[in-house]
Amino acid sequence: MPAPTPSAEVRTRRIALAGNPNVGKTTVFNLLTGLRQKIANYPGVTVERKSGRLVRTEHVEIIDLPGTYSLNPKSIDERVAYDVLVGRMDGEAPPDMVVCVVDATNLERNLYLVTQIVDLGLPVVVALNMMDAAQEAGLEIDVHTLSKRLGLPVVPITARSNVGFDDLRAAMAEQPEPSTEAKWGLMSAVDDPVQRLMQQLDDEVPGLPERRRQFEALGALTSDPLLNPWKGRAPGFYQAVLDTRADLEERKVPYRMAEMTGRYGWLSPLAADVITRRKDPSEQTRSDKIDAVLTHRIAGPLIFAAILVLIFQAVFTWAIPAMDLIETTIVALGSGVRSIMPNGMIEDVMVEGVITGVGNVLVFLPQILLLFFFLGLMEDTGYMARTAFIMDRLMRRMGLSGASVVPLLSSYACAIPGIMAARTLANERDRLITIMVAPLMSCSARLPVYTLFIGAFIPVGAFFGFIGYQGLAMVSLYLLGTVMAFVAAWVLKRFVFKGSASMFVMELPPYRLPRMRQVLWRMVDRSKAFVVRAGRIIFGLSILLWFLASFPKANPDPAVENARAEVQAAYEARIDSIAAAEGLSAGELVARGPMDAVNRVEEQRQLQLDELAVENAGRQIRQSIIGRLGRAVEPIMRPLGFDWKISAGILSAFAAREVIVSTMATIYSVGEEGDGEPVLLRDALKADRYPNGEPVYTPLVAVSLMVFFVFALQCMSTLAIAHRETNTWKWPIVMWLYMFALAYVFSLLVYQGGQALGIG
Amino acid sequence: MLTLRDLKPGERGTVTGYADDDPPGRLLEMGLLPGTPVEVVRRAPLGDPIDLKVRGFHLSIRQHEAQRIQVERL
Numbered sequence: 163m164p165a166p167t168p169s170a171e172v173r174t175r176r177i178a179l180a181g182n183p184n185v186g187k188t189t190v191f192n193l194l195t196g197l198r199q200k201i202a203n204y205p206g207v208t209v210e211r212k213s214g215r216l217v218r219t220e221h222v223e224i225i226d227l228p229g230t231y232s233l234n235p236k237s238i239d240e241r242v243a244y245d246v247l248v249g250r251m252d253g254e255a256p257p258d259m260v261v262c263v264v265d266a267t268n269l270e271r272n273l274y275l276v277t278q279i280v281d282l283g284l285p286v287v288v289a290l291n292m293m294d295a296a297q298e299a300g301l302e303i304d305v306h307t308l309s310k311r312l313g314l315p316v317v318p319i320t321a322r323s324n325v326g327f328d329d330l331r332a333a334m335a336e337q338p339e340p341s342t343e344a345k346w347g348l349m350s351a352v353d354d355p356v357q358r359l360m361q362q363l364d365d366e367v368p369g370l371p372e373r374r375r376q377f378e379a380l381g382a383l384t385s386d387p388l389l390n391p392w393k394g395r396a397p398g399f400y401q402a403v404l405d406t407r408a409d410l411e412e413r414k415v416p417y418r419m420a421e422m423t424g425r426y427g428w429l430s431p432l433a434a435d436v437i438t439r440r441k442d443p444s445e446q447t448r449s450d451k452i453d454a455v456l457t458h459r460i461a462g463p464l465i466f467a468a469i470l471v472l473i474f475q476a477v478f479t480w481a482i483p484a485m486d487l488i489e490t491t492i493v494a495l496g497s498g499v500r501s502i503m504p505n506g507m508i509e510d511v512m513v514e515g516v517i518t519g520v521g522n523v524l525v526f527l528p529q530i531l532l533l534f535f536f537l538g539l540m541e542d543t544g545y546m547a548r549t550a551f552i553m554d555r556l557m558r559r560m561g562l563s564g565a566s567v568v569p570l571l572s573s574y575a576c577a578i579p580g581i582m583a584a585r586t587l588a589n590e591r592d593r594l595i596t597i598m599v600a601p602l603m604s605c606s607a608r609l610p611v612y613t614l615f616i617g618a619f620i621p622v623g624a625f626f627g628f629i630g631y632q633g634l635a636m637v638s639l640y641l642l643g644t645v646m647a648f649v650a651a652w653v654l655k656r657f658v659f660k661g662s663a664s665m666f667v668m669e670l671p672p673y674r675l676p677r678m679r680q681v682l683w684r685m686v687d688r689s690k691a692f693v694v695r696a697g698r699i700i701f702g703l704s705i706l707l708w709f710l711a712s713f714p715k716a717n718p719d720p721a722v723e724n725a726r727a728e729v730q731a732a733y734e735a736r737i738d739s740i741a742a743a744e745g746l747s748a749g750e751l752v753a754r755g756p757m758d759a760v761n762r763v764e765e766q767r768q769l770q771l772d773e774l775a776v777e778n779a780g781r782q783i784r785q786s787i788i789g790r791l792g793r794a795v796e797p798i799m800r801p802l803g804f805d806w807k808i809s810a811g812i813l814s815a816f817a818a819r820e821v822i823v824s825t826m827a828t829i830y831s832v833g834e835e836g837d838g839e840p841v842l843l844r845d846a847l848k849a850d851r852y853p854n855g856e857p858v859y860t861p862l863v864a865v866s867l868m869v870f871f872v873f874a875l876q877c878m879s880t881l882a883i884a885h886r887e888t889n890t891w892k893w894p895i896v897m898w899l900y901m902f903a904l905a906y907v908f909s910l911l912v913y914q915g916g917q918a919l920g921i922g
Numbered sequence: 923m924l925t926l927r928d929l930k931p932g933e934r935g936t937v938t939g940y941a942d943d944d945p946p947g948r949l950l951e952m953g954l955l956p957g958t959p960v961e962v963v964r965r966a967p968l969g970d971p972i973d974l975k976v977r978g979f980h981l982s983i984r985q986h987e988a989q990r991i992q993v994e995r996l
Contacts, residue, residue, distance in 0.1 A: 232951045270977045271953055384947075414943075422950040426958075450963075453973075453980075462967045551982050555968035564971070665987060666971055667948045670980035 174221045176255060177334060178247060180279060181263035182272050183229035184544070184671040186291045189321040189680060190263050191226045194331075205252045208585065208887050209242045216331075225257065231271070233278045234421075235387040237588050247282055250391075259285040259337060261330075266296035266303055266318070267672065270426065270433045276312070277344055277425050281377040285338045288316040289330055294323065295672065298448075300441030308436045313343025322677055346428030348380070352420040355406045356380050359399065366396035383407060384418050449544075449672040456545070462552055470571070473536045477529050477575055478609075484528035492521035519704020522820050523697045526576065529606050530692055533575040534685040537568065537583070542676040547668060554666060560648040561655025562599075563592040563664060570596065570647065573603035574640075577880050578692055581887055589664030595654045597884055598897055601875050602647035604640045607819040611871050612639055614823055618844040619864035635865075643872045646904065696879045703817040703878065707825065710788040710814075716781045722774055729774070733767040783807075783829045788814060802870065802906070803863040803913040805852070812870070819876045862921055866913040874905035924995065926974070926988035929962045935993035936960070942990060953977040954991060 179194075181187045192199075195214030202211045209228055216222035227246060228239035235241040242251070249256030260279050264272040279286055288309075296303060309316040315333045319326030348356060359379040363370065370378070381388035382403045392400045410417045446454075455461055496513045503509040540546040546568060554564025562570075565587050573580030580600045587593035604612075616635050624630045734748075740759050741751040751760065783789045792810025799809040807829050815822035827843050850858040875881070875898045884894040929935055937958045953976055954960065961975040971984045 231948075234947060234951065236947060268977075268979050271979060274951065274953075416943075418944065418947065419950055419955065422947075422953075423955055426953055426955055453963075457964060457966065457973070459967045547982075551966050551971060551973065552968070554984070555966060555970040558970075665946055665948065666982070666984045667946070667952065667987070668971075668982045669952075670973060670982050672980075 172221050174223050175259075175337075176223050176225060176257045177216075178257035178260045179224055179226045179263065180243065180247075180260050180275065181229060182231055182265065182268075182275060182669075184669060185229070185263050185265040185268075185272065186321045187226065187229055187263045189677065190261075190289060190291065190319070191224065192680070192683075193321060193324060193327055194224055204242055206889070207238055207242060208889065209238055216334075222334075225254075230275065232275055233282075234381065234385055236385075241387060244388075247279065247284065257284065259287065259334070261287050261289055261334060263289045263291050263321075266290050266292050267299055267301060269303070269437060270429050273312075273429050273432070274422075274425055276314075277346060277429070278377070280312075280314070280341045280344050281373045283340050283371045283374045285340050286314050287330070287333045287338060288312065288314050290316055290318045291321050293318045293325070294320045295674070300439055302438040302440060304436040304438070308432070311343060311432055311436075313341030314338065322674075344428070346424050348376075348424045349420055351415045352380075352383075352410070352417045355410065356383065359383065359402055359406060362402045363392075363396060363399045366399050379403075380421055383410075384421060447672065452673050453548070453670070456548055457551060462548075466549060466552055473533075473571075474574070476536070477532045477606075481528035481532055485525050488525050488527065489521070492517060492524070495521075516701060516704060518824055519700050519707075519821075520697060522704075522818065522824070523693060523700045525820075526606050527689065527693060529575050530579070530689050531685055533572060534579065534688045535681065537572060537579075538681040538684045538688075539676050540568070542674070542681050544671040544673045547670050550668060551670060559652075561595055561651040561653075562648075563587060563589065563596075563666065565666075565668070566592060566596040570600060570603055573600040573605060576605050576607070576692065577601045577603070577877070578696065578883050579688065581880070581883050584887070591655075591659045592664050594888065594893065595651050595659060597887060598654060598893065599647040599650045601877070601880050601897065601901065602643045602650060602873065604643040604872060605819075605877075607877065608639075608871050610820045610823050611815075612636055612868055614826075614844065614847075615864040615868055618847050619859065619861045621861075635868075639868055639872055642869070646873065650900070650904075695883075699879050699882065700818055703821070707788070707814050707817065707821060710791075711783060711786050711825070713787060714785060716778075716785040719778070719781060722778055722781075725774055726771070729767060729770045733763060736763045783810070788825070789829075801914065802909040803860075803866045805858050807850075807858070808863075808867060812874075812876075815871075815876045816874075817876070817878050819871065862913060862916040865916070866909045869912050870905045870909040872905075873901055873908060875901040923992050926960065926962070926972075926991040926993050927985050929993065929995070931962050931964045934959065934961045934996040936996060937991060938994050939992045940990055941992060945990065946987065949983070949987065949991070952981055954981075959996070960993065 179187060179191055191212065191214065194216055196217045198217070199212060199214040202213075203209065204211045212226035214224050214226075216224055225246065227243045230237075230240045230243045233240060233244045233247070235244050245251040246254055247256065247260065262276045262279060264276065276286065276288060290303070290305065290308075293303075303318070305316050305318055315336075315338055317326060317330045317333050319330055347353075356376065356379050359382070360372070360375045363375055363379055378388070378392075379399075382392060382399075383389075383406060389400065389403055392403075407417075456465060496517050499513050499517065500509060537546075540549070549567050550564035552564070553567045557564050557566055566584070569580045569583040569586075571580075572583050577600045580603070581597050584593050584596045584600070587596060612635075616632050620632050620635045622630070622632060625634070737748050737751065737760070740763070741748045744751060746754070751757075784793075788810050789806070791813055792806040792808075795809045795813065796804070796806040799805075799812070804812065807826070810829065811822040811825045814825040823843070826847070847859050848857075852858055881894045881898065884897060885891055888894070923941070924935075925941065926935070926937075937954055937956050937960055939956055958976060963973040963975050963980065965972050966982075969985075971982045972988055974981045974983065
């Protein structure tokens with residue numbers, strides 16, 4: 163390559179990274195780009211676009227294509243890979259060269275994609291990865307012969323231990339010529355018509371190299387997504403393809419198989435020639451031995467269940483100390499800000515709105531981190547595929563797929579990573595159903611609600627002395643959501659998404675030791691994305707909610723003002739009498755320092771002022787927008803056992819579930835600064851009464867409310883992600899509606915049923 | 923006609939063809955072509971899907987798909 167002249171503008175070289183899934187392409191990408199990465203989305207689709215700059219180099223961009231087994235566009239990933247490689251992707255110039263990452267232990271199947279990319283006429287460097295695993299499996303690969311027969315540079319590497327990357331970068335810098343080798347043969351019954359089609363294409367769209375023309379002609383013949391773009395550009399060719407198809411079909415020529423038969427027909431002997439096996443191939447590999455246990459008929463599901471329990475324990479129990487720490491810090495921060503900032507609106511927004519709101523997101527961070535950690539661990543070791551393998555039959559009965567297991571499990575922590583994880587589902591229908599039911603898996607945000615109400619209203623005690631009522635209640639709520647998710651999936655499959663059954667074709671990759679650094683890095687990366695995305699929304703909402711709760715400002719109640727004045731007067735009178743008894747003035751008494759009698763008077767004053775503050779805050783909430791909205795919807799909510807305060811809380815929770823706790827705290831004016839005993843929200847709820855003296859919250863009301871929370875979709879972030887993943891507002895809206903219907907109906911049944919049975 | 927579904931875990935065979943004229947492209951791309959040796963490693967704990975060894979790697983497909991692939995026993 164000629165060196166650029168100093169005054170010439172240096173063009174950015176674009177290098178695409180292609181390869182099968184599970185070949186370590188991500189590791190290669192990370193090693194080539196270091197931390198100089200950028201993640202976005204391709205226009206109009208939900209496929210991630212990962213790009214980065216080559217380390218220690220300027221002007222070289224590396225684009226990580228989705229992992230694909232072939233370029234034949236059956237799935238959205240393949241479509242994107244193909245479009246980028248031929249330069250059809252909006253806003254992307256075609257790459258200057260392609261680095262194909264190939265798994266050395268799986269040469270034949272991996273090279274299939276390589277021959278396709280070669281046929282597109284692009285320069286290719288083969289990164290022969292997993293050489294360590296190959297050696298362990300007793301495979302010796304004649305790299306030289308492989309390189310010669312492919313007509314491509316082949317660089318052996320082991321990405322996980324950073325071996326071979328100097329050679330790889332050198333090969334990449336040299337910009338190879340497109341290969342003139344690797345000429346696989348097409349069966350003549352298909353080759354003849356393809357040659358004619360190639361001619362036709364050349365007539366209408368001259369300038370395409372011969373190999374590329376063959377790829378396009380054969381591709382158009384066998385695949386509609388490859389044919390359709392030609393309708394406008396080369397209508398004669400388009401029609402000729404249709405005619406050829408009809409002819410071949412009539413003569414029963416297996417033309418759809420021709421490409422695969424042809425490519426593998428060339429690859430099989432090549433693999434046989436370059437691979438020397440030092441071990442008996444029928445001997446069980448270590449991976450096989452592990453699978454014998456992990457997918458064993460009995461041990462398999464048991465081990466899977468045990469792993470799930472472990473993950474659940476970790477995410478819900480071990481995370482607690484960290485969560486408490488974060489919560490304490492947030493509260494301290496709030497107090498700190500209050501003490502610094504002048505009293506007033508800005509202070510209120512900052513503390514009640516922003517700090518509390520954002521704090522509500524951060525509190526979940528330990529759980530999210532742990533969840534992404536375990537997910538990453540399962541993916542990296544290859545166990546993830548086994549979970550789909552074990553669960554598929556069960557999941558299919560309920561309208562889902564084995565691959566839905568992990569997205570749904572993730573949703574127990576948070577539906578957002580769960581919905582994002584649904585991208586692994588190749589079948590669009592399965593993916594959509596998974597997304598639609600994921601929010602029913604009780605996520606972490608519901609926990610504060612469950613905890614508050616179970617703690618306040620479910621009695622402490624146990625069946626048989628060890629099955630605690632409270633624990634049982636918690637488990638029941640989780641079960642309820644889970645069962646309903648499966649029911650909903652079944653209904654969706656049966657009545658809404660009727661269609662042909664999806665195909666399940668999945669590779670079970672060999673088990674590999676996880677690369678902890680990679681797992682941890684991805685954990686941080688994905689958690690960051692969640693916090694930022696959810697955080698932004700919650701931030702905005704917290705401010706909005708603060709506004710709705712604070713305005714319009716209630717006019718000072720003259721009665722309360724009088725009471726306040728009386729309290730102050732009584733206080734002053736008492737201070738004067740104590741001072742007189744000591745022979746001092748009031749000022750000198752206070753200056754002298756702490757004294758029992760004075761302290762008691764101070765405490766009493768504070769207590770009385772606190773009570774008045776509670777009364778005032780209640781009035782404020784009642785007057786506020788959210789209070790009025792709560793009262794407006796109260797008639798609809800009464801049959802469920804909810805008064806206007808709960809209704810207001812529910813309304814606020816539609817933005818984000820955990821917000822109800824802080825809204826209720828505001829309504830009951832709990833947690834205010836003061837020297838008096840802080841009133842626990844739990845106690846405030848228990849103490850609340852209707853005007854006629856009946857308690858607002860009974861255990862039945864609490865259960866009804868919790869059931870409502872099991873089902874209702876109360877999370878703006880989830881709706882936003884669902885919109886992004888489905889590219890439409892239709893499904894998020896349907897999701898919200900059906901979940902609200904479930905929430906209302908079940909809550910109604912619980913409350914009315916309970917009352918009828920005399921429980922309420 | 924013997925299909926992949928009929929093979930028991932541990933048995934080996936060679937693919938001979940397909941039950942219908944339009945075999946799924948994905949299976950072909952993974953290398954399940956006529957003449958390819960294939961081994962049924964196991965069935966999932968619940969009976970479905972099955973784990974196949976083909977061209978040196980493990981492929982998992984449902985019985986429904988396995989039924990469409992014709993084999994002869996080795």
